[in-house]
Amino acid sequence: MALLETQGLTKEFGGLTALNNVDMAVEAGELVSLIGPNGAGKSTLINTITGQLSPTRGDVYYDGTDLVGMKPFEIAQLGVGRSFQTASILPELTVRENIQVASFAAEHGSFRINFLRRRDSFEEVQAQTDDILETIGLDSEADSDARSLPYGDKRRLEVAIGLATDPDLLFMDEPTAGMSPAETEMTVNLIGDLLTDWGMTIFLVEHDMDIVFDVSDRIFTLHQGELIARGTPEEIRDHPAVREAYLGGGEEA
């Protein structure tokens, strides 16, 4: 079985089918991207996998465990992390404290769920935090208040908070949105480091097609809740259904 699998995943909001029978599989160590026009169902898909929403029908398996019905923190403890624009940066705390808070929060209930992931001591959390700060390149800002960070650094702190739960699979939602070209390049390099040095599996939602085609092993395309195409960047670039979805949605691929 793949690291992550959805089977017949369906989510209805009243009369609207936001996800329709989605089957997808992500192998360990892959970087997959999810693309699709506005309203295609990308956020709904991720929220359904990570427990923020419960599916109307279907299953989600992570490393063989059915996630449906589990709470977001329980799913996080299994090794599924998310780095989202809506991540709760606590502005009055320092960069280091933000990562530590996320790290301790992830322990909640850990005896019950997965004692192997339990971090035994404050020292262990400190060491992990230092590791994350260095990887993200925020070590020189460790003691700055989060609110004083420039935009690009705030976005990187969101990634750092995502790493604090020690994920094996990381969902990243538009990690480069609003970034300068230099910040974007840094983030793309960071994604490469997470794959190679941290051995992570990454699930990226990204509107910047240059980045998507550059970094992805495989790309999934959603349109009106349906998975209309999957394949390598080469296969997706000229895929008629993908072109049609974007042109029909008034956006450029």
Ligand SMILES: Nc1ncnc2c1ncn2[C@@H]1O[C@H](COP(=O)(O)OP(=O)(O)OP(=O)(O)O)[C@@H](O)[C@H]1O
């Ligand atoms: N909580 C909700 N209640 C009702 N409808 C919803 C809800 N969340 C999403 N939808 C609808 O489900 C569909 C899919 O939305 P979703 O946000 O998943 O798309 P998306 O691909 O993430 O879009 P974008 O790229 O604009 O973020 C849309 O029609 C949206 O209006």
